[in-house]
Amino acid sequence: MEIAIKTENLVKIYPGKGKSRGKPVKALVDLNLQVKVGDIYGFIGPNGAGKTTCIKTLMGLIRPTSGKAFIFDMVAGTVEAKKKVGYLSEVAYYYPFMEVGKLLDFYCSFYNIPRAKRKKKITEVLGLVKLSNKTNARMSELSKGMMQRFGIAQAIIADPPLLILDELTSGLDPIAQKEVKDIILDLKKRGKTIFFSSHVMTEVEKICDQIGIINQGVMLKSAGLEDFLKEESGAFTRIVFGGKPDKLLESFKEKGLEIDNVSTGIFAVVVPDNDVGEIIDTLRNEKGNIIEIKPRRFSLEDAFFKLVKERDEKQQKGSEIKEKQEV
Amino acid sequence: MSIRNIIRIASITFEENYRKKFLYILLFLSGLLMVSAFLFDPFNMGQQLPVVKDICLTGLGFFGLILTFALFLTAIPNEIEKKTIYPLLSKPINRSDYLWGKYLGNMAMVFINVFVLTIEIIFLINKLLPADVTMAHRMTELNTIFWTASLIFVECGVVGSIIILFSPFMSYPVNLVLTMLLYITGNVSQGYINYLSAEKLTSFGAGLSIILKFILPNFEYFHIKNSVVHSYIIDPKYVFGTFTYGIIYILIVMFLADILFQRRDL
Numbered sequence: 197m198e199i200a201i202k203t204e205n206l207v208k209i210y211p212g213k214g215k216s217r218g219k220p221v222k223a224l225v226d227l228n229l230q231v232k233v234g235d236i237y238g239f240i241g242p243n244g245a246g247k248t249t250c251i252k253t254l255m256g257l258i259r260p261t262s263g264k265a266f267i268f269d270m271v272a273g274t275v276e277a278k279k280k281v282g283y284l285s286e287v288a289y290y291y292p293f294m295e296v297g298k299l300l301d302f303y304c305s306f307y308n309i310p311r312a313k314r315k316k317k318i319t320e321v322l323g324l325v326k327l328s329n330k331t332n333a334r335m336s337e338l339s340k341g342m343m344q345r346f347g348i349a350q351a352i353i354a355d356p357p358l359l360i361l362d363e364l365t366s367g368l369d370p371i372a373q374k375e376v377k378d379i380i381l382d383l384k385k386r387g388k389t390i391f392f393s394s395h396v397m398t399e400v401e402k403i404c405d406q407i408g409i410i411n412q413g414v415m416l417k418s419a420g421l422e423d424f425l426k427e428e429s430g431a432f433t434r435i436v437f438g439g440k441p442d443k444l445l446e447s448f449k450e451k452g453l454e455i456d457n458v459s460t461g462i463f464a465v466v467v468p469d470n471d472v473g474e475i476i477d478t479l480r481n482e483k484g485n486i487i488e489i490k491p492r493r494f495s496l497e498d499a500f501f502k503l504v505k506e507r508d509e510k511q512q513k514g515s516e517i518k519e520k521q522e523v
Numbered sequence: 524m525s526i527r528n529i530i531r532i533a534s535i536t537f538e539e540n541y542r543k544k545f546l547y548i549l550l551f552l553s554g555l556l557m558v559s560a561f562l563f564d565p566f567n568m569g570q571q572l573p574v575v576k577d578i579c580l581t582g583l584g585f586f587g588l589i590l591t592f593a594l595f596l597t598a599i600p601n602e603i604e605k606k607t608i609y610p611l612l613s614k615p616i617n618r619s620d621y622l623w624g625k626y627l628g629n630m631a632m633v634f635i636n637v638f639v640l641t642i643e644i645i646f647l648i649n650k651l652l653p654a655d656v657t658m659a660h661r662m663t664e665l666n667t668i669f670w671t672a673s674l675i676f677v678e679c680g681v682v683g684s685i686i687i688l689f690s691p692f693m694s695y696p697v698n699l700v701l702t703m704l705l706y707i708t709g710n711v712s713q714g715y716i717n718y719l720s721a722e723k724l725t726s727f728g729a730g731l732s733i734i735l736k737f738i739l740p741n742f743e744y745f746h747i748k749n750s751v752v753h754s755y756i757i758d759p760k761y762v763f764g765t766f767t768y769g770i771i772y773i774l775i776v777m778f779l780a781d782i783l784f785q786r787r788d789l
């Protein structure tokens with residue numbers, strides 16, 4: 197099993213200035229990360245979790261306080277390692293005065309690829325990200341979605357085996373997100389390893405092979421996508437109903453079900469799959485309108501909140517034990 | 524370090540600069556100042572040659588410095604702030620390549636501007652020289668203009684390298700003030716430092732003054748304008764020596780700048 201990205205107890209402490217009013221910020225705490233060659237790895241966590249910090253360390257843009265990072269067994273950030281990586285930064289701006297094709301050529305020139313070959317590459321890559329008709333446009337004329345696609349183009353221009361993409365889909369509308377998702381799948385088919393971060397759990401995570409969830413600089417869980425989704429998937433069903441529900445609500449409450457008031461006169465309950473028949477019978481008997489019946493899949497968002505909750509509880513227990521010991 | 528990468532980064536820096544309109548305005552105004560000194564003979568006392576020389580060369584030095592400050596102060600901070608540095612530094616390049624590329628790209632712009640004005644000055648002075656001077660004399664006169672301009676250019680290079688040294692760590696107002704202070708100190712202090720070391724006040728004071736003498740750039744060396752204005756003889760060896768001094772100074776400052784920039788979190 198070949199490893200594309202590896203970190204060993206990566207720690208980054210930002211000296212406290214400005215933003216944090218003097219307190220040092222622990223952005224990464226003993227982060228151990230491993231990404232296999234050929235995988236799509238989704239690095240998920242809320243704002244401020246430490247995703248960008250980790251990625252910048254992988255690109256040699258910042259120095260870790262301690263710990264090590266490797267790209268294909270080369271020290272991250274060295275010229276040799278950078279030859280193997282295409283990188284898209286979180287906030288990406290490009291020289292606005294340059295033309296799309298010329299700027300790509302500029303970035304490509306650092307890989308010592310002969311001019312004729314570069315030209316072919318640029319045409320090919322611009323086709324892949326659907327910017328062929330913008331080759332001669334100024335960068336300043338591109339829309340946000342196009343800019344993000346250009347970002348992918350400049351990352352893959354020299355055909356590196358690994359792509360590191362920070363906040364790949366953030367700030368894009370659903371159509372642009374879909375376009376980006378398709379490009380990523382296409383790249384996977386070409387044998388690329390893809391590591392991307394995101395603070396929102398969108399549809400895109402469904403294309404991941406592996407997912408890592410990070411919060412406050414700590415990796416909460418890193419596992420295969422199925423591992424996250426199998427936990428409770430299909431175990432519950434959500435039933436939305438309306439009508440004259442006074443009696444219904446009472447009987448549901450007796451059963452201990454939680455009732456969600458969707459809008460005026462419309463309610464929803466989440467019930468174990470086994471009880472669905474019974475609930476539908478009750479609804480029929482009481483002349484309620486059944487509006488929707490849908491299996492409730494366990495989403496990544498649920499997984500995330502669960503992990504954070506578990507951790508908080510653990511920490512609380514930990515501190516309680518400590519307190520007891522101190523007493 | 525890779526020379527090719529440095530050239531690539533220098534080129535794109537240059538490409539960015541030549542779109543800056545204020546450069547053309549600055550160049551135009553400086554050129555205008557020189558031509559008007561030539562046309563209007565402001566003091567009208569049959570002293571036109573030295574007066575025009577003085578105005579032109581002072582103008583050139585001033586113009587060079589303003590240009591250097593304008594280009595270098597924002598060069599790196601802007602790229603860090605606007606994040607255009609990320610896609611670039613993630614390519615297989617060293618930070619040293621980037622630093623030198625930025626330096627040389629901006630210096631190329633300074634060079635072209637100083638060069639254009641120098642040609643203008645040489646042209647004006649050539650016109651002002653009496654028709655009956657010998658060819659040898661004429662060449663010497665014009666040569667000294669060229670030397671003065673070369674030293675002004677190297678001086679700009681020293682100032683530029685100092686700005687680059689500070690710029691990843693300072694906001695540009697602070698950098699501006701600090702570099703200006705260094706420039707002024709480097710201009711006035713040498714005599715004072717010599718005096719201090721001659722007095723040998725205390726061994727500490729003497730030691731300090733020697734250290735200062737070596738650390739501070741001695742900008743006075745570069746200013747040969749007064750001799751040129753009065754057509755004194757100038758030793759080419761002096762010009763060459765000072766030129767070398769400037770280049771070595773730049774190399775040392777850039778070396779330090781590189782060490783600091785390598786450690787900078789971006």
Ligand SMILES: Nc1ncnc2c1ncn2[C@@H]1O[C@H](COP(=O)(O)OP(=O)(O)O)[C@@H](O)[C@H]1O
Pocket residue numbers: 210211213215216221222223241242243244245246247248249250395
């Ligand atoms: N340059 C910096 N100086 C100080 N603190 C920083 C700096 N960059 C990020 N941080 C802090 O480090 C933590 C992690 O930030 P970041 O890696 O950007 O998170 P993410 O990308 O997951 O949103 C945050 O608390 C953030 O405020």
Ligand SMILES: [Mg+2]
Pocket residue numbers: 244247248249286363
């Ligand atoms: Mg981020």
